[in-house]
Amino acid sequence: xxxxxxxxxxxxxxxxxxxxxxxxxxxxxxxxxxxxxxxxxxxxxxxxxxxxxxxxxxxxxxxxxxxxxxxxxxxxxxxxxxxxxxxxxxxxxxxxxxxxxxxxxxxxxxxxxxxxxxxxxxxxxxxxxxxxxxxxxxxxxxxxxxxxxxxxxxxxxxxxxxxxxxxxxxxxxxxxxxxxxxxxxxxxxxxxxxxxxxxxxxxxxxxxxxxxxxxxxxxxxxxxxxxxxxxxxxxxxxxxxxxxxxxxxxxxxxxx
Amino acid sequence: xxxxxxxxxxxxxxxxxxxxxxxxxxxxxxxxxxxxxxxxxxxxxxxxxxxxxxxxxxxxxxxxxxxxxxxxxxxxxxxxxxxxxxxxxxxxxxxxxxxxxxxxxxxxxxxxxxxxxxxxxxxxxxxxxxxxxxxxxxxxxxxxxxxxxxxxxxxxxxxxxxxxxxxxxxxxxxxxxxxxxxxxxxxxxxxxxxxxxxxxxxxxxxxxxxxxxxxxxxxxxxxxxxxxxxxxxxxxxxxxxxxxxxxxxxxxxxxxxxxxxxxxxxxxxxxxxxxxxxxxxxxxxxxxxxxxxxxxxxxxxxxxxxxxxxx
Numbered sequence: 001x002x003x004x005x006x007x008x009x010x011x012x013x014x015x016x017x018x019x020x021x022x023x024x025x026x027x028x029x030x031x032x033x034x035x036x037x038x039x040x041x042x043x044x045x046x047x048x049x050x051x052x053x054x055x056x057x058x059x060x061x062x063x064x065x066x067x068x069x070x071x072x073x074x075x076x077x078x079x080x081x082x083x084x085x086x087x088x089x090x091x092x093x094x095x096x097x098x099x100x101x102x103x104x105x106x107x108x109x110x111x112x113x114x115x116x117x118x119x120x121x122x123x124x125x126x127x128x129x130x131x132x133x134x135x136x137x138x139x140x141x142x143x144x145x146x147x148x149x150x151x152x153x154x155x156x157x158x159x160x161x162x163x164x165x166x167x168x169x170x171x172x173x174x175x176x177x178x179x180x181x182x183x184x185x186x187x188x189x190x191x192x193x194x195x196x197x198x199x200x201x202x203x204x205x206x207x208x209x210x211x212x213x214x215x216x217x218x219x220x221x222x223x224x225x226x227x228x229x230x231x232x233x234x235x236x237x238x239x240x241x242x243x244x245x246x247x248x249x250x251x252x253x254x255x256x
Numbered sequence: 257x258x259x260x261x262x263x264x265x266x267x268x269x270x271x272x273x274x275x276x277x278x279x280x281x282x283x284x285x286x287x288x289x290x291x292x293x294x295x296x297x298x299x300x301x302x303x304x305x306x307x308x309x310x311x312x313x314x315x316x317x318x319x320x321x322x323x324x325x326x327x328x329x330x331x332x333x334x335x336x337x338x339x340x341x342x343x344x345x346x347x348x349x350x351x352x353x354x355x356x357x358x359x360x361x362x363x364x365x366x367x368x369x370x371x372x373x374x375x376x377x378x379x380x381x382x383x384x385x386x387x388x389x390x391x392x393x394x395x396x397x398x399x400x401x402x403x404x405x406x407x408x409x410x411x412x413x414x415x416x417x418x419x420x421x422x423x424x425x426x427x428x429x430x431x432x433x434x435x436x437x438x439x440x441x442x443x444x445x446x447x448x449x450x451x452x453x454x455x456x457x458x459x460x461x462x463x464x465x466x467x468x469x470x471x472x473x474x475x476x477x478x479x480x481x482x483x484x485x486x487x488x489x490x491x492x493x494x495x496x497x498x499x500x501x502x503x504x505x506x507x508x509x510x511x512x513x514x515x516x517x518x519x520x521x522x523x524x525x526x527x528x529x530x531x532x533x534x535x536x537x538x539x540x541x542x543x544x545x546x547x548x549x550x551x552x553x554x555x556x557x558x559x560x561x562x563x564x565x566x567x
Contacts, residue, residue, distance in 0.1 A: 055457045079463025086458055092317045093453070093508035106451050107463035112444045114511060159462070 003067075004031040004163055004194040005052055010061035012051055021047045022218045025061070029211070034185065034195045036205035036226075038238060039215035045198040046087075048215070049165045052196065054078050065163070079107025083161035085152045087168045094139040097151055101127055104158030119158075126157040131180055145172035153181065157188075164188060166197035170204050182208050202243075202254035206230055214238045226252075257526050260295050261287055265534055293428035294420045298529045298542075299522040300428075300435045301420075301488050302498070304480035306521025307442050309495030310502065310514050311477040314453045315470050318378050322495035323358075323481050326381070327388035331361025332485040334392040337399045337412045347430040351486040355434065357392070358482035362474060364388045418489035418543040420529055431483040438480035442514065445473055449510040491543045493550040494521055504557050524550070 007027040013020035021044040029035055037045050050056040051063060054070040063070045065081060073081070083104075091100075104126065105119040115123075127133055130150040135143060140151060149172045156164060164185075170178050185195050185208060199205050205212060205226075212229040214221040221238055222229050230252055235243035243256045262272050264286075277283050309322045323329050335357030339350045368384035369377070396416070403409040442449075451464050452473065459466040481495075502517035528545040 050457055053457065053461055055460045075460070075465055076463040079461065082461065084458060084461035086455065089455060089458060090317070091453070092319055093314070093503065095450070095508045099450070099507070099509040103451055103454070103462060106448075111448055111464075111469070114447050 003028045004033070004065070005029040005196070006064045006067075007048075007051070008062050008064065010051065010058045010063060012047060012056060012058045014047075020059075020218065022051070022058075025218065025220070027213065027220065027223065029194060029196060031194055032189060032192055033211050034189050034209045035197070035211040035213060036209035037196065037198045037213045037215060038200075038202060038205055038235075039198075040239065043215040044218040045215060046167055049084070049167055049196070049198065052163075052165055053082055053084055076107055079159070081161055082163045082165065083156035083159040085149075085156045085164070085166040085169055087171060088145075088148070089152060091140055094141055096137050097127060097132060097140060097143070097154075098123055098136045100140050100151060101154045101158050104155040107159060122160075123154075123158045126154040127151075129157055129184060130154045146174055146177050149173060150177065150181070153184065157184075161193065163194045163196070166195070168198055168200065170199060170201060178204065202230070202235060206252040206254070230254075257295060257299060257523065260526050260530050261291050263530050263534055264291060265537070269534060289425065293425045294423045294529065295526055296428045297420055297423045297431070297484070297488060298526045300431060300480070301484040301491060302494055302521035302523070302525030303439060303518040304435055304484045304521075305491065305494040305525075306498035306502070306517040307439055307514065308477040308481040309497075310499035310510070310517040311442055311449065311473055312495075313499050314449050314510060315473060316378060316381060317453055318382070319500065320496075321382065321385075323478065324389070324490075324492065324495065326385035327361030327365045327392060328358045328478055328481060329485060329490055330389040330392035330396070331364075332358035332482040333416065333490055334361075334396050334399070335482070336486045337396050337403075340408055340411055341399055341403055347427055347487070351431060351434065351483050354486035355479055355482035358478050358485070359475065361388055361392055362478055416490060417541050418491040419539070419541045420488055421533075421539055423487065427487045431480075431487055434483040435480040438476045438478075438483075439518065441476035442473065443518070445469075445476070446510040446514040449473060449514065450508075488542070491525070491546055493543075493547045494525060497550040497554045498524060500554060501557055504560070 007025050010022055010025045011020050012022045039045050102115050102123040105115050130153050189195050209226050212226045213223040222234050232244040235254055243254050245252055245254050312321045313319050332354040335354040336350050339353035343349050365385040365388045369381040372380040400412055403412055451459050451462055452470050456466045498521040499517045502513045502520055506512040506516040528549055529542055532540040532542050532545045
């Protein structure tokens with residue numbers, strides 16, 4: 001069986017930058033996996049997601065989605081296959097939640113078409129999944145940071161991708177919403193969606209992920225099943241600060 | 257808008273009656289040859305400027321932008337003046353030259369903004385746009401200086417004032433293709449436009465080609481703008497204020513906001529022109545009326561709560 005996503009000796013450098021962000025980077029992501037990417041600020045996590053999306057193109061090496069190079073897909077196909085939940089998103093205008101989430105249906109519509117009733121129904125369901133149905137007609141400028149993050153998640157759900165990329169999805173969420181997001185991502189993964197997310201919260205990674213990648217300066221420090229990689233030594237090395245891992249009621253917790 | 261045909265200062269200030277129109281050849285000619293084309297151009301002008309404003313504001317994610325800020329209007333004015341002075345003074349040539357320089361103004365603003373080393377992208381864009389506009393407007397000044405004061409200067413000055421007093425049918429018809437084509441493309445892309453307001457990588461993740469599609473939409477918006485500027489000169493405020501009104505009344509979604517902006521822009525401009533030509537014996541330039549009425553309506557609307565729509 002093909003891997004869901006595969007980085008094959010990928011090197012990427014931003015134009016004008018002295019050093020590449022990723023160099024000779026290899027990573028294989030199994031279908032249905034929930035992979036957490038941990039790393040210091042500036043380790044290349046977001047760049048990794050943008051490469052996986054096909055938005056950034058590597059100068060060397062190749063990235064394959066279900067065995068086929070990303071560059072061989074049409075844009076619209078990529079939009080149907082890969083969803084992105086960015087860290088945050090600025091909007092200058094007062095879109096309603098529903099109008100905003102409806103944009104997730106764009107990859108299924110020809111460029112000049114209008115969304116159908118069915119698309120609207122799917123957007124509604126996505127909003128319901130993240131628990132914001134009561135705010136459907138509220139302006140996206142008039143909700144909290146956490147709610148906005150859930151709206152971005154709902155847009156990606158409406159997109160129905162096979163691979164979901166999330167960039168620090170919990171950075172603005174309170175505890176209740178973190179739990180809700182975790183359940184949602186588990187449901188997605190149970191339906192066969194591959195989930196890849198970056199985070200600065202080892203606990204969220206430990207509770208959520210099946211696989212873990214530790215990134216340092218564009219290189220993989222360690223990667224593998226969560227149980228193998230999530231330990232005090234590795235996290236200490238990653239963050240260059242003393243971290244111990246203890247197990248509490250069957251869950252791993254990082255103490256620092 | 258139809259009623260505007262009957263509104264004017266002939267034979268007396270106010271409305272012209274149907275009987276009078278049936279019996280008076282002078283009145284018929286006036287309504288058909290002067291008022292009708294003028295109203296048609298007012299409609300096209302209002303719809304084009306409001307449409308361009310809505311597109312620019314959405315794509316650049318900045319509610320304070322209008323074509324005038326990004327070198328488009330000044331570019332078009334320069335193109336028109338340049339054509340009158342050095343090329344053929346035919347409607348088509350003036351229009352083509354206006355469109356060319358309007359696009360050049362936009363392109364230049366964009367390229368400069370990428371090189372400016374100060375502030376965020378939007379600030380850079382507006383700064384570059386202001387600089388390019390100033391450049392074109394000084395170039396227009398030079399053209400005025402070297403223009404023949406009897407033949408060419410009055411014609412160039414006319415663009416800078418903005419007005420519809422010299423509109424005839426041939427002029428009105430000459431801008432029709434460019435305006436209709438541009439508005440049609442924008443109208444068809446009205447939902448897609450929402451996507452192009454998102455960040456590049458998000459728009460890409462939703463299956464769009466952000467760079468290419470934005471340029472297509474911008475060109476589609478600039479084309480009618482340059483065409484109307486080439487016959488009616490520079491009319492301010494419509495492009496800035498009308499899209500705000502449309503969003504206030506119909507929500508931010510381009511599906512409703514864009515057609516609403518076109519329609520409100522058309523009605524608003526016809527209304528302003530009606531007022532401009534009937535209030536006093538002399539005509540008030542259109543730009544003055546649009547600024548006055550636009551700013552007032554704008555303030556009133558901004559003080560009301562927003563209307564956010566479901567879908």
